[in-house]
Amino acid sequence: xxxxxxxxxxxxxxxANAQSPSFPKDFTGNWKGExxxxxxxxxxPQKVSMELRIQPADSMHKYTWNLIYGSATQDNRPYxxxxxxxxxxxxxxxxxxxIVLDQYWVGNKLCGMFTVMNATIISKYWxxxxxLVMEMLTIRAKPLSTTGKGTEESPAVDSYSVSGLQVAxxxxx
Numbered sequence: 466x467x468x469x470x471x472x473x474x475x476x477x478x479x480x481a482n483a484q485s486p487s488f489p490k491d492f493t494g495n496w497k498g499e500x501x502x503x504x505x506x507x508x509x510p511q512k513v514s515m516e517l518r519i520q521p522a523d524s525m526h527k528y529t530w531n532l533i534y535g536s537a538t539q540d541n542r543p544y545x546x547x548x549x550x551x552x553x554x555x556x557x558x559x560x561x562x563x564i565v566l567d568q569y570w571v572g573n574k575l576c577g578m579f580t581v582m583n584a585t586i587i588s589k590y591w592x593x594x595x596x597l598v599m600e601m602l603t604i605r606a607k608p609l610s611t612t613g614k615g616t617e618e619s620p621a622v623d624s625y626s627v628s629g630l631q632v633a634x635x636x637x638x
Contacts, residue, residue: 485573486573486591486592488553488570488575489519489528489546489556491592492519492575492590492592492597493519493520493521493528494518494519494520494637494638495516495517495518495520495637495638496516496517496518496519496597496635496636496637496638497514497515497516497635497636497638498514498515498596498633498634498635498636499512499513499514499515499633499634500512500513500514500515500534500599500631500632500633501631501632501633502629502630502631503629503630503631503632504628504629505626505627505628505629513534513535514534514535514536515532515533515534515599515633515635516531516532516533516635517530517531517532517533517597517599517635518530518531518533519531519546522545526547526548527545527546527547528545528546528547529543529544529545529546530544530545530546530558531543531544532544542560543561544558544559544560544561545558545559545561546558546559546568547559549567553570554569554570554571555567555568555569555570556568556569556570556575558577566579567579568588573591573592574589574590574591575588575589575590575591576588576589576590580606583605583606583607584603584604584605584606584628585603585604585605585606585625586601586602586603586604587601587602587604588600588601589601593634595636595637596634596635596636597634597635597636597637598632598633598634598635599631599632599633599635600630600631600632600633601630601631602627602629602630603627603628603629603630603631604625604626604627604628605625605626605628606625607625608623608624608625609624609625609626610623610624611623611624612624
């Protein structure tokens with residue numbers, strides 16, 4: 466019994482690596498689903514239909530990153546996804562208006578963080594089964610409190626107020 470358990474446990478890293486998604490190749494497609502937006506203090510989410518269209522664009526390694534909330538006539542955001550370097554780790558979402566958001570492929574997720582209008586937003590995109598999952602956490606940029614003594618033994622630690630969470634589960638169309 467121990468021998469079988471050892472063989473099974475020993476093969477788990479190989480199985481996990483065999484199923485790792487390739488970014489952005491495995492993410493290309495037209496994805497559609499529902500976004501649930503939870504605001505701190507309100508247990509019921511605001512719900513809105515959402516689409517994410519990721520397609521190869523006019524050059525190698527350039528992709529569309531088209532976010533649609535509601536319908537294409539309501540809130541259509543035609544961005545581009547571009548590699549920042551040749552590692553496949555550092556990417557940017559170019560909003561085509563001077564705003565460029567850095568993203569990183571880490572832990573089989575595309576992750577980014579930016580601050581706008583006194584709110585810091587942490588975004589993550591990943592594949593889960595047949596779904597593309599998007600999660601955005603909104604945090605107030607100014608610390609809510611600072612604790613600790615500011616020493617090596619008790620460093621100063623800033624805590625922040627969480628104001629919202631957006632979660633979408635999208636299926637390939």
